[in-house]
Amino acid sequence: xxxxxxxxxxxxxxxxxxxxxxxxxxxxxxxxxxxxxxxxxxxxxxxxxxxxxxxxxxxxxxxxxxxxxxxxxxxxxxxxxxxxxxxxxxxxxxxxxxxxxxxxxxxxxxxxxxxxxxxxxxxxxxxxxxxxxxxxxxxxxxxxxxxxxxxxxxxxxxxxxxxxxxxxxxxxxxxxxxxxxxxxxxxxxxxxxxxxxxxxxxxxxxxxxxxxxxxxxxxxxxxxxxxxxxxxxxxxxxxxxxxxxxxxxxxxxxxxxxxxxxxxxxxxxxxxxxxxxxxxxxxxxxxxxxxxxxxxxxxxxxxxxxxxxxxxxxxxxxxxxxxxxxxxxxxxxxxxxxxxxxxxxxxxxxxxxxxxxxxxxxxxxxxxxxxxxxxxxxxxxxxxxxxxxxxxxxxxxxxxxxxxxxxxxxxxxxxxxxxxxxxxxxxxxxxxxxxxxxxxxxxxxxxxxxxxxxxxxxxxxxxxxxxxxxxxxxxxxxxxxxxxxxxxxxxxxxxxxxxxxxxxxxxxxxxxxxxxxxxxxxxxxxxxxxxxxxxxxxxxxxxxxxxxxxxxxxxxxxxxxxxxxxxxxxxxxxxxxxxxxxxxxxxxxxxxxxxxxxxxxxxxxxxxxxxxxxxxxxxxxxxxxxxxxxxxxxxxxxxxxxxxxxxxxxxxxxxxxxxxxxxxxxxxxxxxxxxxxxxxxxxxxxxxxxxxxxxxxxxxxxxxxxxxxxxxxxxxxxxxxxxxxxxxxxxxxxxxxxxxxxxxxxxxxxxxxx
Numbered sequence: 001x002x003x004x005x006x007x008x009x010x011x012x013x014x015x016x017x018x019x020x021x022x023x024x025x026x027x028x029x030x031x032x033x034x035x036x037x038x039x040x041x042x043x044x045x046x047x048x049x050x051x052x053x054x055x056x057x058x059x060x061x062x063x064x065x066x067x068x069x070x071x072x073x074x075x076x077x078x079x080x081x082x083x084x085x086x087x088x089x090x091x092x093x094x095x096x097x098x099x100x101x102x103x104x105x106x107x108x109x110x111x112x113x114x115x116x117x118x119x120x121x122x123x124x125x126x127x128x129x130x131x132x133x134x135x136x137x138x139x140x141x142x143x144x145x146x147x148x149x150x151x152x153x154x155x156x157x158x159x160x161x162x163x164x165x166x167x168x169x170x171x172x173x174x175x176x177x178x179x180x181x182x183x184x185x186x187x188x189x190x191x192x193x194x195x196x197x198x199x200x201x202x203x204x205x206x207x208x209x210x211x212x213x214x215x216x217x218x219x220x221x222x223x224x225x226x227x228x229x230x231x232x233x234x235x236x237x238x239x240x241x242x243x244x245x246x247x248x249x250x251x252x253x254x255x256x257x258x259x260x261x262x263x264x265x266x267x268x269x270x271x272x273x274x275x276x277x278x279x280x281x282x283x284x285x286x287x288x289x290x291x292x293x294x295x296x297x298x299x300x301x302x303x304x305x306x307x308x309x310x311x312x313x314x315x316x317x318x319x320x321x322x323x324x325x326x327x328x329x330x331x332x333x334x335x336x337x338x339x340x341x342x343x344x345x346x347x348x349x350x351x352x353x354x355x356x357x358x359x360x361x362x363x364x365x366x367x368x369x370x371x372x373x374x375x376x377x378x379x380x381x382x383x384x385x386x387x388x389x390x391x392x393x394x395x396x397x398x399x400x401x402x403x404x405x406x407x408x409x410x411x412x413x414x415x416x417x418x419x420x421x422x423x424x425x426x427x428x429x430x431x432x433x434x435x436x437x438x439x440x441x442x443x444x445x446x447x448x449x450x451x452x453x454x455x456x457x458x459x460x461x462x463x464x465x466x467x468x469x470x471x472x473x474x475x476x477x478x479x480x481x482x483x484x485x486x487x488x489x490x491x492x493x494x495x496x497x498x499x500x501x502x503x504x505x506x507x508x509x510x511x512x513x514x515x516x517x518x519x520x521x522x523x524x525x526x527x528x529x530x531x532x533x534x535x536x537x538x539x540x541x542x543x544x545x546x547x548x549x550x551x552x553x554x555x556x557x558x559x560x561x562x563x564x565x566x567x568x569x570x571x572x573x574x575x576x577x578x579x580x581x582x583x584x585x586x587x588x589x590x591x592x593x594x595x596x597x598x599x600x601x602x603x604x605x606x607x608x609x610x611x612x613x614x615x616x617x618x619x620x621x622x623x624x625x626x627x628x629x630x631x632x633x634x635x636x637x638x639x640x641x642x643x644x645x646x647x648x649x650x651x652x653x654x655x656x657x658x659x660x661x662x663x664x665x666x667x668x669x670x671x672x673x674x675x676x677x678x679x680x681x682x683x684x685x686x687x688x689x690x691x692x693x694x695x696x697x698x699x700x701x702x703x704x705x706x707x708x709x710x711x712x713x714x715x716x717x718x719x720x721x722x723x724x725x726x727x728x729x730x731x732x733x734x735x736x737x738x739x740x741x742x743x744x745x746x747x748x749x750x751x752x753x754x
Contacts, residue, residue, distance in 0.1 A: 026413035031427070034473075036410035036480035038425040038434065047445040049431045049515075050074070055137040056148055062432025063137070064499040065447045065515040068162065068508065068523050068591055069145040074516040076134045078147070080115045082522040082591030083162045085294055085312035085319055086237055087115035090135035090147050094125035094179075095158045097167060099203045099237045100592070101313035106578035113315035114521050114592030120181060121200050124167070124235070126156045127224060128174035142260045142493075142500070143277075143507035161260060162507035163294045163319070165249070165312070167235045168256040176233040178207065180221040187241055191215045195253075196223070197238070197246045204238040206246050208253035211285055232256065232284040236292075239310040239321075248292075248308075252323065255281040255288040262506035264556040270737065271333045271705035273559040277507065278326040294319035295327070297576050298509045298563045302329040315594055316568055317576030333559045334625070334700055335711035336536045337618035338466055339384035341723050341749045344692030352389045354685035358382050359394040365680075367423060369409075369436035369443060373456030374681035376405060377533065377615050380463040381686050388689075399467055402460045409436065409457070410480040425484070432498050434487040447515025450488040451503035452527060455534025457484055459617070462540035466727065466747075472545050481541065482550070489538060491553040503531070504557055509564035510589070522591020526599060527611050528565045529620070532558060536619025543709055543727045551709060562622045568594070569612055572629040584636035585609055605640035609633065610649045613656050615681045616690055621712055623659060624699035630660040644668065651678040651687040662695035697721050705737045708744075722752045 026032070029041030042048055053063055053073050063073050072078040078090040089096040098121050104113040126132075129151045138148035144161030154173035160166075169176055180200055188197030194209040207223070209215070210230035217223045225233060234256065236249045259280035266273055279291050294312050295303065300320040305327040312319040359382075363375050379398045386395035412424040425434045434454075435444045442448035461481045465472035472478040486498045493500035503511045511531040517523040525531070535558035542551025569586045571577045577586075583596030587608045597603055599611050613623060623630070634657055638644060646653055650672065658665035669691055678684055698716025706713070710725040711734065724734045726744040734742045734750070744750030 026417035027419045030412050030419070033483055034479035035476045036407070037412045038427050038480070038483065039412040039419055040427050040429070041419060042426050042428075043419065043421050043424070043437055046426070046435075046437050047439060048435070049428055049433070049445060049447055051430070053137075053430065054134060058138050059140075061493075062495075062497065062499040064140060064502065065431065065433070066450070066503045066512045066517075066523070068505060068512065068517070069140075070512075070515065070523065071517040072135065072145065072147055073137045074518060078135060079518055080520050080522060080592065081517075082115075082315075083160055083164065084296070084314045084316065084591075085163075085165060086160070086167070087119075087592060088160060088167070089115065090149075090158075091123065092131045092133075094123045094132070094149065094156070094177075095147070095167070095169075096123045097121055097235065097237075099312075100315070102202055104313055104315060104578060106580035108582050109595065109597040111315050111578045111581045111594040112592075113313075114590075117520070121203055121205070122178045122180045122184075124156075124158065124169060125177040125179055126151075126154055126171060126174045127177050128154045129156075132156075142262045143505070144257055144260045159257065161257065162505075163296070164257065165237045165292060165294060165321075166253070166257070169233045169235075170231050171227065171233065172231065175227050176209075176225050178223045178225075180223075183219055183221050184223070186218065188243060188246055189215075191218050194225075195246070195250060197241060197243070199241055204241040206236045206238055206249055206253070208234045208236070208250065210254075230284075237312075239312060245310065248310075252281075252288060252291045254284045254286055255291055256284055257291055258282045260507075264552075266333070266552040266555045268707045268709070271335070271707065273331045273333055273556050274328055275331075275506070275556065275560065276326055276328045279324075281325070290323060290325040292321055292323045293327075294321050296507075296509065296567075298560075298567045299327075299329050301567075302331050302563065303327055304330075315590075315592065331559050331563055332702070332705055333555050333709075334622065334702065334713075335706060335709065336539050336558065336621070337710055337712055337723065337725055338463065338540055339381065339388075339618045340690060340693040341751055342388035343721065343723075343751060344689060344694075344696050346688060346692035348389045351385070351685060351688055352391050354683070354688055355382065355386045355389060355391045355394045358683045358685055359386075359391075359397050366438075366440070368438040368440035369453040369457075370440045370449065371680070372405065372409070372423075373453050374615070376402060376460035377456040377617070378681050378683055378686075380460040381615070381617050382683055383463055384466075385685055385689050399464060402464050403468075403471060406457065406461055406464070407477065410477055425480075427497075433502070434484065442515070449513050450515075451511055451534045452513070452530040454484045454488050455530065455537050457481070458537035458541055459533060460537075462537050462544055465541060465544035469544065472541075478545060482547075485538060485541070485550060488534070489553065489557060491549065504561070506560075510561050510568070517591075519590070521593050524588055524590045526588045527614070528561065528569050528589075529612050529614055529623075531561055532565070532619055532622065533615055533617060535561060536617065539619070539709060555709060558619070565612070565622070566626070570626075570629055570633070572626040584633045585612065587611060604648060605637055606646055606648045606650070606653060608640075609637045610652045610656075610679075613652055614649075614679060616652065616655045616686060621700050623656070624694070625702055627660040627699045630656065634660065649679045650676055651682050651684070655687055655690045658691040658694040659699060662691060665691045666695060703738075704740075706734055707736075708732075708734045711736075720754055724750050726750065 100113040132149040139146035146159040159168040184198040184200040209225040308321040383398035490498040512523040538554025588595040697714035701713040701715040704713040714721040
């Protein structure tokens with residue numbers, strides 16, 4: 001996750017430091033940012049990302065990592081990649097293309113739609129080169145990438161992307177060659193036509209040569225398009241083998257996609273997030289603009305775009321197609337809170353006792369960015385609960401711990417001005433990333449999981465900012481917190497230090513965890529709930545510091561990933577998963593598969609389910625949106641576990657159970673309240689507080705929204721409860737979409753029941 005700084009980034013950072021810091025340099029390589037600092041000098045012996053990035057000189061910005069195509073930048077060629085509906089791989093002999101749709105299968109554990117080592121509809125090659133020395137990133141944008149194969153003056157650039165049935169190529173020094181395992185069936189065109197319709201492995205494709213080009217090899221397993229002095233070529237996977245379908249796709253075959261861009265806006269009046277996806281195209285011949293694109297379920301369910309009759313199968317469900325230059329989705333944002341409100345029917349003396357127990361802990365566990373992050377998240381959740389029960393001493397202690405631990409990590413020099421060996425952040429300029437040490441789970445050498453790790457830091461900083469805004473000012477610690485945000489969730493595609501949205505895939509609608517994606521199944525994301533924790537942190541931080549750009553970025557990320565989670569991890573409407581996939585939940589999403597029976601470290605059912613619940617915090621209420629699904633998920637866990645004798649994470653299970661059956665959650669909690677050991681990032685106080693609040697409030701009401709970002713609307717039977725939090729120093733009136741108005745006191749909660 002980190003690299004070293006240089007060039008324009010250093011100049012920018014030095015100016016930033018002069019404005020918001022005391023000393024600029026404490027040791028060679030220290031860059032002061034407000035009261036904190038990072039280092040461009042890597043601590044001795046610390047792991048780092050590789051020196052080599054497979055990119056051409058056309059790449060001038062910071063290289064994205066943690067994307068569906070990232071492996072192209074990390075390895076000599078690439079592992080298999082899953083832009084959907086296609087699966088592809090950059091190889092020494094060219095570009096391998098495969099459509100997994102007809103071969104997607106499922107069982108108790110997996111929706112299996114990967115491209116195996118022998119799965120190959122064809123390979124796109126270059127007539128003058130049998131083996132290229134490598135494939136490099138030659139261009140990238142928000143959800144497309146271009147790989148360049150180059151050997152001397154012979155070149156082949158291949159452009160491909162999410163949702164595109166097309167693959168575009170430009171060549172120099174030779175012609176495009178398509179190699180098949182056996183001769184394809186040709187059902188449209190001939191040797192003298194530029195366009196062929198073919199079927200291979202029961203998949204249908206159109207091959208689009210330039211006007212005037214011809215073919216050789218008809219009837220064999222090797223087709224060559226003779227470009228006749230042109231340089232462009234394209235391919236499309238077709239939904240069927242009809243001539244009118246081929247004609248429809250031919251309309252856009254020479255309109256090559258050369259840029260893609262996502263833009264979002266948050267409308268507070270109706271609590272909506274509008275996301276526009278724009279395709280820029282270049283007409284290689286003719287004047288056609290736009291393209292045909294395939295939308296994932298979370299997109300086509302939330303757009304008014306007119307759809308074409310063509311569909312594709314994917315491991316995410318049915319992809320529906322549209323045509324044009326852009327489309328827009330509209331999704332509702334249902335709010336987050338800094339904590340659940342003080343509305344539970346719990347015994348406050350008991351809750352205060354749990355707070356005191358937590359305050360008496362002396363944490364001396366792992367200091368790496370993940371486990372320290374979880375400690376910060378735990379304490380950040382405890383602090384507002386302590387306030388609610390009037391335990392001021394504990395609340396002050398928790399806030400002081402957050403400050404002390406954050407400040408320790410957010411400054412790279414020790415008291416003598418020397419470079420620390422640990423608990424610091426290092427900037428790697430080559431990859432454009434911050435790496436925290438001690439690192440863990442590949443967060444340094446593989447750039448994994450930055451949104452998981454650093455999201456906890458931001459969440460904790462937001463809790464401090466809630467009660468001490470001066471601490472979060474740019475001249476103190478706020479600038480370093482914003483630097484962390486820029487590492488994993490940078491909303492500025494022109495930032496000279498960091499890539500755009502490192503961990504978030506705007507087209508897939510969710511985040512990816514692996515920095516290098518060096519897997520045959522593509523990239524992966526396991527703990528969707530820890531991603532939501534990070535996006536909650538951005539919302540709370542932005543609201544606490546009056547930074548609308550960060551707040552709205554957080555709302556966009558939170559709302560989009562929320563929809564992806566409900567569709568792909570949970571499939572709450574039972575519409576996307578293969579019918580033979582019998583699991584109630586996905587524990588991991590991969591490019592080429594969905595896994596439901598394992599995590600990276602165990603197949604224990606409690607953790608398989610719970611990894612997409614933790615940490616429970618004020619941004620976790622999206623888990624309560626579909627209580628019928630919650631029951632299905634919980635019942636499946638009980639079956640898989642052989643009952644309710646939990647071996648691990650029982651506190652998290654009770655909290656999840658409280659969504660649909662709080663009475664049973666209370667019964668289970670009371671039976672083991674004094675003897676159970678909470679999951680490391682959780683506490684008895686948070687468990688008790690959550691369960692009893694949901695017992696009183698019910699679940700999220702999806703029919704009502706608000707004009708403020710920190711809110712929730714609950715329903716229990718015929719009762720609605722309206723809750724909002726005000727981060728400002730003045731009372732404010734909040735309006736809900738059903739006409740309910742609520743006056744919220746300064747720096748506090750407001751609520752109303754009817």
